Amino acid sequence: MGKRTTAIALTILVALAAVPNALAINCVQYVKSSSDFNISGNAWLWWDHAAGIYERGRAPREGSVLVFKRTGKMHSGHVALVSRVLDERTLLIDHANWGSGRGEKGRVQRGVLAMDCSSRHDWSAVCVWNEKFEVYGRPYPTNGFIYP
Numbered sequence: 001m002g003k004r005t006t007a008i009a010l011t012i013l014v015a016l017a018a019v020p021n022a023l024a025i026n027c028v029q030y031v032k033s034s035s036d037f038n039i040s041g042n043a044w045l046w047w048d049h050a051a052g053i054y055e056r057g058r059a060p061r062e063g064s065v066l067v068f069k070r071t072g073k074m075h076s077g078h079v080a081l082v083s084r085v086l087d088e089r090t091l092l093i094d095h096a097n098w099g100s101g102r103g104e105k106g107r108v109q110r111g112v113l114a115m116d117c118s119s120r121h122d123w124s125a126v127c128v129w130n131e132k133f134e135v136y137g138r139p140y141p142t143n144g145f146i147y148p
Contacts, residue, residue, distance in 0.1 A: 024097070024106030025106055026076075026097045026106070027080065027095050027096050028041075028046075028079060030081075030094075030095060030097070030108055031081055034094065035063070036148060037054070037148065039053075043070075043079040044067075044068075044076060045077070046067050046079055046146065047144070047146070050146045054147060054148070055146075055147040056143075056144055056146050056147065057144055057145055057147065058123050058124075060082050060085050060091050060145055061082065061147055062082055062083065062084060063082065064081075064145040064146060064147045064148065065079050065080070065082070065145065065146040066080045066114070066123075066126065066144075066145055067143040068126070068140050068142050068143075069141040069142060071140065071141065074140065078140070080094065080112075081094045082145065083111060084111075088121075089115055089121065090113065090115050092111045092112065092113060092114070093114045094111065094112070095108075095109060096109070098112075098128065112128060112129055114127070114128050115127045115136055117139045118139070123145070124141065124144075125139040125140065125141055125142065126139065126140055126142050127139050127140070128140070
């Protein structure tokens with residue numbers, strides 16, 4: 001898919017995502033439609049599927065994909081695009097299908113604060129800002145970042 005086609009598809013997805021219940025999109029669909037990453041499978045598989053194809057690491061970079069590990073509450077894992085690195089422990093992510101399930105699931109969210117809340121400050125656990133309650137959520141384990 002070319003960049004123009006991707007941009008058009010993303011514009012349509014964002015427009016439809018703004019209409020309640022018009023279109024539900026998951027995190028993998030969002031990242032694939034918003035970037036040039038060509039990785040398949042559930043989000044938790046992306047880390048291993050990127051091996052040997054994309055560079056991976058523990059430092060956030062704009063345009064990279066943050067890969068959340070699979071957990072009991074997040075069976076498929078999660079992926080998010082890093083839209084901006086604010087400082088060594090805080091960044092902004094763009095992602096979809098994140099929330100409590102009360103009308104938030106399936107929505108695209110942009111510019112969401114995410115903080116390294118790992119004990120070793122290595123991005124192995126991330127806390128995501130909850131705009132509704134104005135607090136960071138609980139720590140979620142991550143594999144790290146896949147670089148474009």
